[in-house]
Amino acid sequence: MARQPFSKEQKLLSSAQFDAVFKGNRNPVKLKEFLFLMKPNSIDTNRLGIVISKKNIPLSVRRNRIKRQIRECFRTILDPDLGIDIVVLPRPAANFAKDNWTFLENVFLSLNKLKKEAKN
RNA sequence: GGAGUCAGCUAGGCAAUCGCUUCUUUUGGUGAAGAGGAAAGUCCGGGCUCCAUAGGGUUGAGUGCCAGGUAACUCCUGGGGGGCGCGAGCCUACGGAAAGUGCAACAGAAAAUAUACCGCCUAUCGAAGGUAAGGGUGAAAUGGUGCGGUAAGAGCGCACCGCGCGAUCGGUAACGAUUGUGGCAUUGUAAACCCCACUCGGAGCAAGACCAAAUAGAAAUCCGUUUUCUGCGACCCGUGGAAGGAUUUGGGUAGGUCGCUAAAGGUGUUUGGUGACAGACAUCAUAGAUGAAUGAUUGUCCUCGACAGAACCCGGCUUAUCGGCUGACUCCCUCU
Numbered sequence: 001m002a003r004q005p006f007s008k009e010q011k012l013l014s015s016a017q018f019d020a021v022f023k024g025n026r027n028p029v030k031l032k033e034f035l036f037l038m039k040p041n042s043i044d045t046n047r048l049g050i051v052i053s054k055k056n057i058p059l060s061v062r063r064n065r066i067k068r069q070i071r072e073c074f075r076t077i078l079d080p081d082l083g084i085d086i087v088v089l090p091r092p093a094a095n096f097a098k099d100n101w102t103f104l105e106n107v108f109l110s111l112n113k114l115k116k117e118a119k120n
Numbered sequence: 121g122g123a124g125u126c127a128g129c130u131a132g133g134c135a136a137u138c139g140c141u142u143c144u145u146u147u148g149g150u151g152a153a154g155a156g157g158a159a160a161g162u163c164c165g166g167g168c169u170c171c172a173u174a175g176g177g178u179u180g181a182g183u184g185c186c187a188g189g190u191a192a193c194u195c196c197u198g199g200g201g202g203g204c205g206c207g208a209g210c211c212u213a214c215g216g217a218a219a220g221u222g223c224a225a226c227a228g229a230a231a232a233u234a235u236a237c238c239g240c241c242u243a244u245c246g247a248a249g250g251u252a253a254g255g256g257u258g259a260a261a262u263g264g265u266g267c268g269g270u271a272a273g274a275g276c277g278c279a280c281c282g283c284g285c286g287a288u289c290g291g292u293a294a295c296g297a298u299u300g301u302g303g304c305a306u307u308g309u310a311a312a313c314c315c316c317a318c319u320c321g322g323a324g325c326a327a328g329a330c331c332a333a334a335u336a337g338a339a340a341u342c343c344g345u346u347u348u349c350u351g352c353g354a355c356c357c358g359u360g361g362a363a364g365g366a367u368u369u370g371g372g373u374a375g376g377u378c379g380c381u382a383a384a385g386g387u388g389u390u391u392g393g394u395g396a397c398a399g400a401c402a403u404c405a406u407a408g409a410u411g412a413a414u415g416a417u418u419g420u421c422c423u424c425g426a427c428a429g430a431a432c433c434c435g436g437c438u439u440a441u442c443g444g445c446u447g448a449c450u451c452c453c454u455c456u
Contacts, residue, residue, distance in 0.1 A: 065415085065429095067415095068140095068415045068416075072138095072139080072416045
């Protein structure tokens, strides 16, 4: 199994990078619980940004848990060669979802397929 | 055995794989450490930092039985008064109501000014007089109980209790005990205004300090202080700054480094103290992120895991909380 690191190269760090994704995204994935925005980038790796507001997820414990689960899926599942920037926004419905883990797993798996088809 | 009071502890464990943050080694890696009792609410207090060491008056805010502890407090400890409970215990903003003002719904005759609905007594039998015993209303009704007294009554008189004032004794004090004396006068409300006593400068780690880069919004020093604006919570006084001129240095930006964790620190023993706590000695090294680290998956065991995530740091308060454990004490029942 290849190493699957998650360091600062894999994160969106500045507001400029975030803005680029918000403005340059095409066909976003809109779900009840999450919103995914994606944009191809110019570097080799994927980069992840999470925007999670207190308004949508009031409890800090749950906020942290959702962030970790998103990060973990990004790290373990997503094809590292895709070269996309991705921003995930949890929505209020994520509060009530019991099994976010399997849900996110499926989403990221389907993302892999989508992107591969797009490249081919 | 049942019911209850108080104090304290704990906050799933183990293993495997893949990851994150910091540190150490060293640059492949290896190793070590890595959220809470409330990290929360931001309600108080303090450290620390800057503003200009921050003065006076008015205003504003806070505290409010006494003594002590503390860096400090609205916290804690001990004590006193009052209330609740059979009890262990619990609760208590607990200074002032003859300085003044306000308020007291409904009911009730009357709610603070005095007065009289039913009643009682007198009677010249009237739309009179005397009463406040009793009844009734209310959260609250002009001291309470008893005896005397009277036409009926009334602190009108007396005794005891209560209340005010004084003295003595005990106590650091709050206060308590004893005793003398006064006379029954104006109810309650001050988490209503208010009065009295005491305390209080402001803003906050996005505080603040330094470094780098880049091209004209800034900064520093000096001169000046009529006017205008502005800071010191507000206003007045007082005082500082800016707008102007001269000289010098050179910036934006979610950039980087520091602040940033060793601190009124934890644990143990011991000394002093009723106790909060303080002193001495020994010992421990224990998160430090910054688009923000503790996770995910799998297996397994059990009692099947609540509330909940550090963001400068401490002391408290308040609120949330599954299950379990420990100790001390009280009451009731049964047996001996």
